[in-house]
Amino acid sequence: MRSYYICNMIKLLIIEDDIELIRNMSSYFDSFGYTCEKAKTFKNGLEKLKNRPYDCILLDLNLPGGNGLALLDHIKETQEKCGTIILSANSSIEDKIDGLDLGADDYLTKPFHLAELNARIRSVVRRKTFNNKTTIALNEIHIDIPAQAVKIHHHDMSLTKKEFELLLFLVNNKNKVVTKQTLSQHIWGEYMDYSASFDHIYAQLKNLRKKMLALGCKDYIKTVYGIGYKFLISSDA
Amino acid sequence: MHKWYVVLFFFSGGLLGYLTSCMYFARKARLFLSLLKKYPSNQFKKNFTQGNLLRNTLEESYTLINKNVEKVLSKQSYIENLSHEILTPISVITGKIELLLQSKHLEETDFEIVGSILQHLQKLTKVNKSLILLSKIDAEVYDEVKKVELNIIIDDILNLFEFQIREKQLKIRKTIHKKVVIKTNVDLFEILIMNLIKNAIVHNKQGGSIKIDLSDKRIKVFNQSSHNTMLSSEIFQRFKSSSKSKKNLGLGLSIVNKINHYLGYTFKYTFSEGSHVFTVYY
Numbered sequence: 001m002r003s004y005y006i007c008n009m010i011k012l013l014i015i016e017d018d019i020e021l022i023r024n025m026s027s028y029f030d031s032f033g034y035t036c037e038k039a040k041t042f043k044n045g046l047e048k049l050k051n052r053p054y055d056c057i058l059l060d061l062n063l064p065g066g067n068g069l070a071l072l073d074h075i076k077e078t079q080e081k082c083g084t085i086i087l088s089a090n091s092s093i094e095d096k097i098d099g100l101d102l103g104a105d106d107y108l109t110k111p112f113h114l115a116e117l118n119a120r121i122r123s124v125v126r127r128k129t130f131n132n133k134t135t136i137a138l139n140e141i142h143i144d145i146p147a148q149a150v151k152i153h154h155h156d157m158s159l160t161k162k163e164f165e166l167l168l169f170l171v172n173n174k175n176k177v178v179t180k181q182t183l184s185q186h187i188w189g190e191y192m193d194y195s196a197s198f199d200h201i202y203a204q205l206k207n208l209r210k211k212m213l214a215l216g217c218k219d220y221i222k223t224v225y226g227i228g229y230k231f232l233i234s235s236d237a
Numbered sequence: 238m239h240k241w242y243v244v245l246f247f248f249s250g251g252l253l254g255y256l257t258s259c260m261y262f263a264r265k266a267r268l269f270l271s272l273l274k275k276y277p278s279n280q281f282k283k284n285f286t287q288g289n290l291l292r293n294t295l296e297e298s299y300t301l302i303n304k305n306v307e308k309v310l311s312k313q314s315y316i317e318n319l320s321h322e323i324l325t326p327i328s329v330i331t332g333k334i335e336l337l338l339q340s341k342h343l344e345e346t347d348f349e350i351v352g353s354i355l356q357h358l359q360k361l362t363k364v365n366k367s368l369i370l371l372s373k374i375d376a377e378v379y380d381e382v383k384k385v386e387l388n389i390i391i392d393d394i395l396n397l398f399e400f401q402i403r404e405k406q407l408k409i410r411k412t413i414h415k416k417v418v419i420k421t422n423v424d425l426f427e428i429l430i431m432n433l434i435k436n437a438i439v440h441n442k443q444g445g446s447i448k449i450d451l452s453d454k455r456i457k458v459f460n461q462s463s464h465n466t467m468l469s470s471e472i473f474q475r476f477k478s479s480s481k482s483k484k485n486l487g488l489g490l491s492i493v494n495k496i497n498h499y500l501g502y503t504f505k506y507t508f509s510e511g512s513h514v515f516t517v518y519y
Contacts, residue, residue: 001484018325024332031339062321092415093424110321111328111362114335177338181359200400225345226352229340 004121010034010125011053015068016060016087025058028114031176034121042066049078056083059104059119061090062201072102083124087112113182115173116154122172138233140217143168145217162187163208170221170231179228205229252295256302272379312376320369327362332356335367349433361434377455379422387417387451390427394434401438417453419519421500429496432489433458433515440513447513455518462513 012029016022017040026036037054039045049057049071057075061068068086072160075084081152083105088095096107108117126145126169136143142151148164150157159167169186170178180198187204209221222230286465334355337343343351373379395409397404404434437447437460445461493515501516 018329021325021332024329027336028332041279062318089324092319110324113330114332135317177335177337179338179355181355181458182335200404203404223339224348227355 007234008033010121011055012036012047012121013039013054013057013062015039015048015057015071017041017062017064018060021153024114026177030119040064042068042071045071046074049074050236053079054082055129056085056121057123059084059086061086061095062098069099069102072099072104074194081128083121083128085117085120085124087117113185114177115169115176115178116186118132118199119169119172119186136168138171138174141171143171152212152217155215157211159208159211159214162204163211166204166208168213170229174231174233177224177228177230181228183228185220242291242410249291249295253298255319256298313373313378316369316372316376316378318363323365324362327358327365328487331355331358331362363443364488367492371495374425374495379425379499381422382422384420385423386417387419387456390412390430390448391434391451391456394427394431397431398434398438398478403446405438405441406444407438407441410446411448411449412448414452417451419453422519425496427502429493429517430456431499432493433517436460436489436515437513454517457514457516459509459512459514 002064008226009063010029010032014022014025016038019040022038022040026038029036037048039048041129042063045059045063045068045235047181057185059068059071059075072084075082081093085098085106085108086104087110088099089110099107105127106120108120125131125225126132132146134145140153142154144150148161150164150167151160165187166183169183177197180201183205184201205221212221213219220231220233222232224230249262249418294318301340327421334351364500388425391411434447434449440462441447441460442462448457448458448459449467451455494504496502500519505518507514507516
């Protein structure tokens, strides 16, 4: 099993017409070491697709010059082992199903959190490029993603599905401040957004931390007061 | 000669019926519109050499259906475009804030300010999504009707809020008379029940209880609350917020009201035995 943390050089193509949004995504992904190519129109997107292989394509549907959905066929023709994530302001389930039916790997509605987008990209790349076989090894933490199992110092850690998702999300966005809203929406979806407090996130993370520390793990999960959390780890494992 | 008229009459009736039913499926109507463009009215002139009256009726119906389909589609694409225009800047701002949070030069007071900005951005997004939902209902986007089992919907929604129910130590009591199946628009009905149950959880007291009474005529949701009795007319005002609570009552119940109105249901609120009671008669 290959550790996909060694392969941090994810090649992205962002097909999106909003310049500010592209800037946001570029800044966030640059710090992870991904390479980002950009295309602002349908035509531009088509050209880029023919030029070089990508690991993941972020596709906005409302493009000048054509509907992004039409690019999905071209992606299938020109790109091997490339994942596609649709970014759209439209949250109707029908459009989601249409997009996924036409070959997209994931569908994210605007506004989305950058950390969430990052987690989805890594998940799609893992499925496409590494055929679903990946583990993450970070010092004493060993995460087997397909098995949804975590070992600390080679001891099995018993954790709920939600705790696993939380840990994986933080690890995927390591050394970045991740807001409570982002975490909440990742685990529970949009239905949780009514809650003025995010006590449920606080409770879940407290449990997770306790379990990790009990197995002798260093305390990597730092609280950023009033904002969220950060998985702080000094060097790449 | 008469036989032709009879055959053509029934054929046109069937055709009209089919074309009319197509009109009520907005999503499929996109495809339908492109098909209609392939068959302009002069084709009908060629095929039906007899019956001017018949041909005129067909052409008129065709134009009317076309107009209505375009109206629904243009309303829908108007809403989608508006949604895109609003949600993209919100997306950009959210991104900038998340990038700002990564700065090494932030102090604790800075984090507090940013945290507050994020909270209000969340609120803005939520209000926007609700407004778009209300617009979509007005534009009759949700017109598909299916049979659906209510017991399953309620259980699914209760599962969704499992964590909050546990946290607030709420007791859930379900009074279900039998398996209830109704014909309705599933999306809207789910949003309706979700809003009622969500409200019952959020505005309940710690350790309180929620009772759900389901029959084939209506659903009642009871919740205990520390709020005072709300006036029936007040709860439907769009942006009214209770002075005692930071959580906003207005928009959620406004959505409930609109959905009930659109689906033709009756919605009643009463206060009895220390509980707020919301009833939907379908």
